[in-house]
Amino acid sequence: VICGASIGDVAAIILLSALFSTDESGTGARLVLPGSASTDDRVPCTALARAARAWEQQPAERLVTTEALDRVPQTIVRLPAQQQTVITLRDIEGLTSGGVCDLLDLTPASQRVLLHRARVRVRRGLEDYFTGVDA
Amino acid sequence: VRLVRRRDVACREFVEMVTDYLDDALTERLRSAVDRHLAECPGSTSALEQWMVVISLGRQLGEHDVEAVDPAVREALLEAFRRARTEP
Numbered sequence: 001v002i003c004g005a006s007i008g009d010v011a012a013i014i015l016l017s018a019l020f021s022t023d024e025s026g027t028g029a030r031l032v033l034p035g036s037a038s039t040d041d042r043v044p045c046t047a048l049a050r051a052a053r054a055w056e057q058q059p060a061e062r063l064v065t066t067e068a069l070d071r072v073p074q075t076i077v078r079l080p081a082q083q084q085t086v087i088t089l090r091d092i093e094g095l096t097s098g099g100v101c102d103l104l105d106l107t108p109a110s111q112r113v114l115l116h117r118a119r120v121r122v123r124r125g126l127e128d129y130f131t132g133v134d135a
Numbered sequence: 136v137r138l139v140r141r142r143d144v145a146c147r148e149f150v151e152m153v154t155d156y157l158d159d160a161l162t163e164r165l166r167s168a169v170d171r172h173l174a175e176c177p178g179s180t181s182a183l184e185q186w187m188v189v190i191s192l193g194r195q196l197g198e199h200d201v202e203a204v205d206p207a208v209r210e211a212l213l214e215a216f217r218r219a220r221t222e223p
Contacts (some may be wrong), residue, residue, distance in 0.1 A: 072192045081219035085212050091193025093209075097158050104216060108160065116154035123189045130185050 067130040075125035079118055086111060088120035145172055150178045153186050 044064045076084055076092075084105065095103070101111050123130075149172055155161050156169050173180050 069192055071193060072189075072196060081215040085216035086194065088212060091190055092197040094194060094197055097160075103213070112154050112158060112160060119154060119186065119189050122193075123185060126185075126189065126192075130188070 008112035049062060071125050071129070072122055075122045076118070079121055083114050083121070084113040087122070090115055091119075146176065146179050146182070149173070149176075150182060153183065157186065157190070 076087055079087065086100060087104075089100045089103065090097070097108060097111060100106065101108055104111070106114075149156075149169060152161060152165070152169060156166065159166075161169065173183065
């Protein structure tokens with residue numbers, strides 16, 4: 001176990017490893033677009049819809065490797081506890097913004113700040129992956 | 136509202152707002168400004184796609200077995216959150 005990790009950190013590592021370890025196919029999973037998922041009806045935006053369509057048109061190039069998928073929990077467990085909790089609830093458990101605010105007693109604005117910082121770090125953790133895809 | 140004219144500044148502003156944008160939390164005018172910027176900026180559109188990848192990767196992790204999230208583990212995560220909050 002990682003030195004200096006709190007019980008909460010360890011619990012989160014176990015949680016995230018459990019979530020990740022369920023994909024044993026090793027073939028890489030197909031991207032689930034936010035716009036096409038039934039959970040997402042809060043982004044009625046034309047630019048976003050356009051980006052989503054452009055994406056769907058090239059599924060072969062957009063396969064996500066298990067390596068990229070693996071990097072997400074690896075990054076999340078290193079985040080400060082508040083960011084870690086918010087991104088886990090929002091992006092992994094799929095809670096709504098309102099749901100997370102109620103659960104954690106946060107204002108919508110602070111919730112978004114924490115989520116944004118967390119996603120910045122996850123995105124940075126995936127930079128090699130993005131560079132590879134775009135190259 | 137218009138994002139600052141200089142392209143690199145506008146792109147940086149966009150990234151700062153992207154979470155609010157995706158949560159549909161921007162004012163109508165600001166959202167229109169972002170839409171206009173995206174319409175003419177391939178770089179920011181590509182950045183938006185990357186943010187969507189980040190989010191969809193999280194979703195994929197969750198979709199595999201959200202039911203398997205142990206309530207005790209979830210509670211530990213919430214407890215870590217509360218502790219971090221009360222620390223100076």
